[in-house]
Amino acid sequence: MLEDKIYAALKNIVGPENISRDPAILETYAYQWCNEVDNTLKGREPSRFGQRPEAVVLPGSAEEVQAIVRLCNEHDIKFKALSTGQGAWAGVTVPRAIQIDLRRMNRILEINVQNRYAVIEPYVTNAQLQAELVKHGLIHNAQGGGPQTSPLASHTSFVGPSFTSSHTGFSGRNLLGAEWVLPTGDIVRVGSFNYSGEWFSGDGPAFSLRGVFRGGYGAYGGLGVFTQCAIRLFSLPIPKDWKWEIKGTVPDYEWNLPPYWKMFVLNFADWDTFTEAFYEVNDQDMSMMAMASSAEGLATMFTNTREAALEAIFAGLLVKTQRYFVVMVTAHTEREFDYRTKFLQAILKKYGGQDLIEEGVVTAQPMHYAEGLRNSLGNHAFRFTSCFQSTHGGLDTIAMSVKIGIVNQPIKQKYIEKHVIGDDRGEGIWITGYEGGHMAHLEVPTVYDPSSPESCRGYAYYQDECNKADISNALGIPFFIVGDAFHDSYGPNVMDYPRWLRKIKAAFDPKGVSDPGHYVSSKPREGST
Ligand SMILES: Cc1cc2nc3c(=O)[nH]c(=O)nc-3n(C[C@H](O)[C@H](O)[C@H](O)COP(=O)(O)OP(=O)(O)OC[C@H]3O[C@@H](n4cnc5c(N)ncnc54)[C@H](O)[C@@H]3O)c2cc1C
Known part of the structure; x- marks a missing residue:
């Protein structure tokens, strides 16, 4: 239990409304999707409850975060930041740890249309940002976790592919600078912002720190707290002054698709033809979405209920689907649209495939276009x-x-x-x-x-x-390989990479206060040099 004087000091920083150690509140932070797997792998009961934090604080600014982090250093308390908090990776992993919930920091600070970037705080959601960007014909990479998750978490700290990645790329590469409260409490502004006050580049003017704090997958809250960041934006082809007309309600709402948007499901006989076709389509950089799944996945994506998905599977979808990928074409002009659709037809011809939408095997409703763009198609898997x-x-x-x-x-x-x-x-x-x-x-x-x-x-x-x-089989390192034990099982086979992660951790977090449970601690692996 956190000592009263430390709790009082935290309360002083954030104000009495923004701190709690009520067990009922703390339990909600411990309850997370996927904890049941982690618990099982650690030999415990498969419960959804993970470690309960000792307190939760809601800071309202980088300065408040800094004061909290300094207090943690002084009293040897671990801390863990979350932005929108989806999944086991958001929770604390050790006793004597507090949760820093950044929900009060929810502002879009800038949308720079000309230079195509947005500056956001942690609790800005993908839905909130998209609603503003669409007014300017822009879109960002909204990770597949869905509309209610945090683009800042994704860009600064956590993995980052999405359903629109063929157009909007990968979050880690779209980061154009960040305000970073180091585990020691110092505030660093990474990227060109520090130099010019504008966020056009994620690196410089001197050495890049982006690879250190973000790298491939991010530090999952194990290297301090990000309090704002700038992210790259991309074009969303819609006519100027387009009027959206929306009818009905979820899951059966209708809306008017902008012109030059069309979904295809390109189906091929085997992995070889699939692979060649997928390479060619991605190489042309011409689709808003290019992604593959199974027959069951297709039925789940393009229906709105579990019953409808099962019906589609048994009505023949299973038999007709081989190796397919979904392509969503969006274009600015008729000419661009014609070029893109002709290109896809040529690919089908070249590799002997069929379009399963054209063949009537599945139907993409306007709702499914929206869910693709909003990155909520993945949530169908919960059905x-x-x-x-x-x-x-x-x-x-x-x-x-x-x-x-x-x-x-x-x-x-x-x-x-x-x-x-x-x-x-x-x-x-x-x-x-x-x-x-x-x-x-x-x-x-x-x-x-x-x-x-x-x-x-x-x-x-x-x-x-x-x-x-x-x-x-040397198939790479999955994104859920987090924490000392997992990294140490992969490390010896992958150039002992945890050694380098640990050097970063030791250099930036000498007291080890930024919860290492989903990243790595600075303690060397037994037997390693
Ligand atoms: C249906 C579904 C599909 C998914 N698809 C994808 C996908 O396509 N791509 C993908 O990348 N993920 C995917 N995920 C995984 C994951 O749930 C999401 O990436 C989700 O966005 C993470 O949760 P969050 O945005 O709420 O961030 P949080 O839970 O708030 O944070 C995620 C991690 O980053 C750290 N963090 C967050 N904010 C900060 C901060 N300000 N400073 C320091 N550290 C911070 C947290 O400690 C945590 O470890 C999917 C999940 C679901 C349920």
């Missing part, structure tokens, strides 16, 4: 059991993504036959192309039943087997 999590997963080439899908299939099938995870014939994958050309993110979404200890354990053991397969 079957109210839970899923992904195995494997990494940012690599398209060919690597396909290889992981192939290696995964028999492993997943084994657990399907044990009836502990959802049956998608082992085919469930999600691949999204990003940055044009050859890059893609893959993960293997897997449905399990969070109310069944047997299913949670089954999923956890399946994930463990996938991790081992990743190591033995």
